[in-house]
Amino acid sequence: MRTGNHKQLEMLYILNGKIEMRIEDEKHPLGKGDMLLIGPSQPHCTWSVGRENVEYLILHFEMAPFLDPSLLMYHRYFAEIDAPLSRINARFKQLPALQEQVGQMMLGILAETEQKQLGYEISTSLSIKQLLLLVLRHGGQPERGEGSMNTYSLRPVLEYVDQHLTERIDMGQISTMMGMSYHYFSRYFKSVIGMPFMEYVHTRRIKEAERLLLTESLSVTEVAARVGITNMTYFYKLFKRFHQCLPKQYVRNMQSGRTEVPEADKP
The missing domain is CATH 1.10.10.60 (Homeodomain-like)
Known part of the structure; x- marks a missing residue:
């Protein structure tokens, strides 16, 4: 069992096998091609299901390095002020093509950070922002307080x-x-x-x-x-x-x- 509770945003993508993730009181069974988003400070734990080998990618990062003016406009959304980011997992579950796109982008980030070619910092930063854009556009808007996204x-x-x-x-x-x-x-x-x-x-x-x-x-x-x-x-x-x-x-x-x-x- 793997547990966590940290201030970083985390994305999980299953390459092979099956696992089950619990985020607070919610259980998420995951198989090959599934992804899961975990917001900062959300307690969670992971365990394998069955005897087959499990292979998955984990991407976790703090938002602060990416808070340029364009992203600051949506700080409220990613800071989970109105709703936890994990609420969008049900929506992503219905979009397998989008999950595949996220998985490929995560593999690209892994390759960049391992190879460290010239300009890899630019590449990873752009990929992270693209992932955040996908979350923003496909995650739907939570119920908000007065003027919250104005x-x-x-x-x-x-x-x-x-x-x-x-x-x-x-x-x-x-x-x-x-x-x-x-x-x-x-x-x-x-x-x-x-x-x-x-x-x-x-x-x-x-x-x-x-x-x-x-x-x-x-x-x-x-x-x-x-x-x-x-x-x-x-x-x-x-x-x-x-x-x-x-x-x-x-x-x-x-x-x-x-x-x-x-x-x-x-x-």
Whole structure:
């Protein structure tokens, strides 16, 4: 029996044999060609069914490295605020061709991470985003709270943040710009995007810091200033929260090929 309960999103694809997966209180019998999606922090366990050998692929990854502006628009969906991602497994069960497509993409990710050819990080990142797109388009929308996916109403805010990352961003000013009270805007933004406004700003700052660290000849202090953070202690703390390492170690990891690509493996 294999058990798990972690903060990563996990996909399972059966190559041969049969297993049974339990996600919280739900049982999922799986055979060749079946896939299963497990949301972050959902307790689950797996065991074999029968005596035949079982072969399957496991892909698990954290969402944070993929939170560019396009994906942040759907953060609420993948953060499971309205419903667990595992709810879509019943829909995927009815789409064998889609499950096969997912399986082939997972095999491609496994090959890329094993061979580590030039640009494999780009390939795996694109494949992960394609998988997330398939989940979004074919998984159906859960029942949602008021305004939960009305991201278009916040486009001016998202654009403002990207255009003013080097400056102090004040939520009071933003709420006035949107014609809302401070507290209403705070609640509304979180209900739509799925994270507090300042957490969104921090995410955008760190993503921009990543780009600058890897593409510009700047000191860490200069990078922090470019993304609007003048307190270096706070910058280091924030960066480490996103990457579990400091900026210089992040650059060394990227340059040596020890990148934060998703893990794809066979048991």
